[in-house]
Amino acid sequence: MKIKGLFLLCFVMIFSITLKAQEAAAPIFPKKGQNDTIRVASTNDNGVMIPWMQLQDVTINAARLFKSPQERAAFNRLRYNVLKVMPYALFAKRRYEQLERDLAVTAEKKEQKALVKACDKEIKDMFNREIKELTITQGQILTKLIDREVGRTTYDIVKQTKGGFAAFSYQIVARVVGHNLKSTYSPSEDRDIESIIRSSGFYQ
Template structure:
């Protein structure tokens, strides 16, 4: 009787050892694959156990906005229109200055760097002459904040770094005359409506 018990226990141990050998390699335990598991996915080693995972797109869930009055709704709609109007310009500035920083890092001398900065500045001016000069004061104020949001630096700081402090001061002086402030920074907690509009706009999809 003891012989049969010992024999049965040996079979169980051998079977378990065989199953572990099939699902592990190099001390790492891998999940047992089914016949329909044909899609390759990423995996993370969690204390010797390989955990499969896949990356999912971010899903933003927002509640329906309720307004206290028709005036509040109209004000929000104007804000949304203005944000949607200037957001492409902020994204353009972000892409252009990111490219400028990459180009400057590869430039071999100051002369080449000056040429790159001049080219970037000219592209920004061309865009200003074509479209941005038609913006309203409110749209211009939003744009300066969104540039800080996207680039991580205020418009004043960008001009100062690329054109120098004197030019930045002159640009700021002109901007203040028409109600703009190139030093405007973006604070998501203070600009909750703008942030909500941007996140639901589809610009990052």
């Protein structure tokens, strides 16, 4: 009987110690305000729950200094041209990404050709409606930006969708008017363009 009572006493003591340990380990949450309605992540810092949320990266650029008024004017012209053609490059990116998604789930060759034809017509309509009015410089920038956004040159895109002969023919016409469908984009070589794009707000 004494042994049984001793055992019961030990059990109660152990149980009470465990409860106290659990109570001590309970995390402390910050008090919510009246307008605190947004769920956020939190981290346990020695028993205190610290709320946090991930913010978007912020790029801070120093104010550009120009050596002369002519250099400033040239940069402003470049900025104007980049901002004018950037929406077209983004449109081409979205349209060809959609085309690739559609082709990936379409097995029929006839349907694939119809999808390519529809995409080609949409791009051509945009060219006939707006892009044909671009200057030579703007067209040169556009071919670079398409390579930047799509990851392939305009020549490669035409070759993939229309075939090698069509790409060759388009390139001949482009070269006559001062364009090069094989133009590639280099963030280091085209650093002024890259700087303009990064500060333009297109990716916010």
